[in-house]
Amino acid sequence: MITVIGAGAWGSNLATIALANGYDVNMWSRRSNLSLTRAVRDAEVIVSAISMQGIRDVIEQLQGLTLSPQTIFVSATKGLDPQTARTPCQIWQDTFPRNPIVVLSGPNLSKEIEKGLPAATVVASNTAIAASKVQLIFSSNRFRVYTNLDPLGVELGGTLKNVVAIAAGVCDGLQLGTNAKAALVARGLTEMVRIGVHWGAQQETFYGLSGLGDLIATCNSPFSRNYQVGYQLAGGRNLQEILANLQGAAEGINTTTVLKQCSQRGDISMPITEQVYCLLQAQVTPKEALEGLMLRDIKPEYQQ
Ligand SMILES: NC(=O)C1=CN([C@@H]2O[C@H](COP(=O)(O)OP(=O)(O)OC[C@H]3O[C@@H](n4cnc5c(N)ncnc54)[C@H](OP(=O)(O)O)[C@@H]3O)[C@@H](O)[C@H]2O)C=CC1
Ligand SMILES: O=C(CO)COP(=O)(O)O
Numbered sequence: 001m002i003t004v005i006g007a008g009a010w011g012s013n014l015a016t017i018a019l020a021n022g023y024d025v026n027m028w029s030r031r032s033n034l035s036l037t038r039a040v041r042d043a044e045v046i047v048s049a050i051s052m053q054g055i056r057d058v059i060e061q062l063q064g065l066t067l068s069p070q071t072i073f074v075s076a077t078k079g080l081d082p083q084t085a086r087t088p089c090q091i092w093q094d095t096f097p098r099n100p101i102v103v104l105s106g107p108n109l110s111k112e113i114e115k116g117l118p119a120a121t122v123v124a125s126n127t128a129i130a131a132s133k134v135q136l137i138f139s140s141n142r143f144r145v146y147t148n149l150d151p152l153g154v155e156l157g158g159t160l161k162n163v164v165a166i167a168a169g170v171c172d173g174l175q176l177g178t179n180a181k182a183a184l185v186a187r188g189l190t191e192m193v194r195i196g197v198h199w200g201a202q203q204e205t206f207y208g209l210s211g212l213g214d215l216i217a218t219c220n221s222p223f224s225r226n227y228q229v230g231y232q233l234a235g236g237r238n239l240q241e242i243l244a245n246l247q248g249a250a251e252g253i254n255t256t257t258v259l260k261q262c263s264q265r266g267d268i269s270m271p272i273t274e275q276v277y278c279l280l281q282a283q284v285t286p287k288e289a290l291e292g293l294m295l296r297d298i299k300p301e302y303q304q
Contacts, residue, residue, distance in 0.1 A: 002045045003027075003039050004018075007027050027039075045071070046062075048075050053079075078159045085261075100129075104123050105158035123145055126149075153205025159251070159255055160259070163226075164185065166230040167289075168218075171184050171234075172234075174287070185215060191269075193206045233279060275289040
């Protein structure tokens with residue numbers, strides 16, 4: 001039995017894929033009639049597709065239940081804890097140290113996957129056998145699943161690109177052109193690598209599906225909520241207005257704040273993140289954010 005926690009856009013998609021592959025699937029959300037205790041009772045695999053803000057709540061509830069140490073937790077959340085900057089997988093592992101934890105992350109815009117369009121993703125874990133099991137559960141002729149042994153790198157790729165996706169939305173909203181977009185995405189990737197490697201991830205992981213792949217998807221699609229936030233800010237709307245009309249979470253907003261604090265503490269240069277932060281705080285206009293990036297001191301390409 002596979003239990004998917006979180007019945008939002010991504011949780012529903014993942015449940016549908018596993019169901020189509022012939023697995024028994026339970027779905028749970030805080031609105032469902034099924035209790036969490038019943039939902040996870042026979043679960044060999046628990047897939048968490050809740051937004052970052054709900055992770056601690058749900059883990060606290062699960063902590064009170066008796067779960068087998070063989071139960072595999074799969075995290076599909078792309079965010080960082082606002083207090084500790086821990087990733088979702090790190091929080092799962094802190095709470096359930098004996099259980100295998102697998103991250104599932106890639107260029108996976110749910111609106112495309114629900115239409116049956118082809119996509120690929122990555123499952124990564126320190127427990128290779130658990131990653132292989134999860135690979136089997138979700139692999140299909142429409143969803144190609146790769147394994148990877150750098151769970152932190154895979155998880156950070158999916159999380160950090162959301163900040164760049166907000167900036168990419170601004171870039172398109174201001175109609176800055178393809179050259180500007182290419183520069184932004186390439187320099188955004190440099191920032192992702194810089195902080196990711198500082199936190200212990202492997203550099204090459206960021207050039208794969210879960211890093212560069214997801215960056216390309218979210219920086220170019222109006223289906224991305226993070227891209228939409230940037231695009232609409234460039235159009236002159238304020239953040240409250242945008243969020244009031246946005247379907248689902250734009251995790252990049254919280255991630256930007258966490259990253260800004262971490263980059264300051266660790267003295268890690270993250271100019272794009274810094275400008276996205278100032279923009280989200282309404283401290284600069286989209287045009288001022290652009291000027292802030294273009295008028296930085298000139299420097300070699302590979303230097304902090
Ligand atoms: N949509 C996509 O294309 C993709 C999304 N992701 C990631 O997956 C995660 C979920 O995204 P998505 O499904 O789109 O978001 P949605 O907003 O559609 O769904 C979020 C889910 O989290 C639940 N939730 C939020 N807070 C709590 C809480 N305190 N307690 C219990 N449940 C809670 C919501 O419950 P309720 O409905 O009751 O509010 C809902 O089921 C995000 O981190 C996102 O970045 C990853 C890949 C693709
Ligand atoms: O992570 C995603 C696609 O891989 C979804 O992006 P958004 O959260 O910006 O919609």
